[in-house]
Amino acid sequence: MITNNKNPQSTRERILDAALNIFSRKGYYDTRLDEIVDESATSKGAIYFHFPNKEQLFLALVDQFADLLERRVNEAIVQEEQGIQRVRVALETCLNTFGRYRRPAKILLVQAAGLGNTFEKKRNEVNERFANLIAVNLEESVTVGDIAPLDVEVVAFAWMGAIYEVIIRWVHTGDPEPERIMQTLLPMLLRSVGYEQ
Amino acid sequence: MITNNKNPQSTRERILDAALNIFSRKGYYDTRLDEIVDESATSKGAIYFHFPNKEQLFLALVDQFADLLERRVNEAIVQEEQGIQRVRVALETCLNTFGRYRRPAKILLVQAAGLGNTFEKKRNEVNERFANLIAVNLEESVTVGDIAPLDVEVVAFAWMGAIYEVIIRWVHTGDPEPERIMQTLLPMLLRSVGYEQ
DNA sequence: AAAGCGAGACTGACCAGTCGGTTTGCCAGA
């Protein structure tokens, strides 16, 4: 396991790290590649060696975090038996993960919106992935009889929106704390589909 | 009421109209001022006579729509007596207004996010206005005894997020239709605070 | 004639992306 670097982290990782920091702080358009170069202590050449362009560098971050989130949710879900319990742990895991990874959350939730059509496509794609995950498990909850039938698609998107907005606010202002979010949002969402804990 | 224009619409309005069209279609950064010039059949000079810069032109649109929305919600609310009924018509009015004004909605909900700090500030400001409106009326519902006590601040933001996300999806894809949104989202949100129609 | 309004050619800062060059790691052959 030999690296060609004095630095323990690979160049690619250093770039991703720096990009995450700056993008999450300034947003896509206000971030200059040269800032990423400085922060990562690499060079333009290195960036363009590892990534085709600025856009793809950004999207790599989005994908990276979306993958992580999905993996965690799936891992958590399979432990539970079908029905509302799966829905609950899915929500818990999302909230937890966002809480633990504030900067990636900001990139995914905030910075990836309103950047033009390429980014919107990506955001839709990611959203659809998660909304679908929720919808499937809600549907199962209905089948299993945990909750009454409802329009799971709309509910799934509404839930995501609710989570996003509260998290975004927390990302911006540090308030309300994850603790409080968990205590209010989780029961509220479950109640919204007619499930009283 | 004499204008110095052959065209019935004032120049300022033509600019705002064109800007709305293009911004909502392409987003802030992908919109060229020259496109707005073409679409509005005016000139750079006219734009810079009426607006200090591109950013302010965009924000003028955001404000314009936020004002409209707030006015409508307030008008609707005063007709009802305090408590959950006010909450219900506030939601109804929001959903209705977004439904009727698709392009402005897109500007407010999508294009104003992720554009850097100036825009985020504005978005927060607008959000806070509406979240507060909701929170106040929820608080009253609690006082009046329509619903059990809860963390109205978190709920308010969660509701806004839920509405936003579903509306955004509709704006993008045309689906689900406002009808369906109304039928699912409204009861769901009310249920989330423990109020069964 | 002066103010109000608008036209549109022009400018210059900015910054993503390029490109010729260097360094490093690795291996084959002697």
Add this chain to the structure above:
DNA sequence: TCTGGCAAACCGACTGGTCAGTCTCGCTTT
């Protein structure tokens, strides 16, 4: 164990297109 050769990884000065904003001029209205 040295050597030379090669490619992958990396460096950073430079470029060229882009576009927000400026500026000068002209028309219209009072």
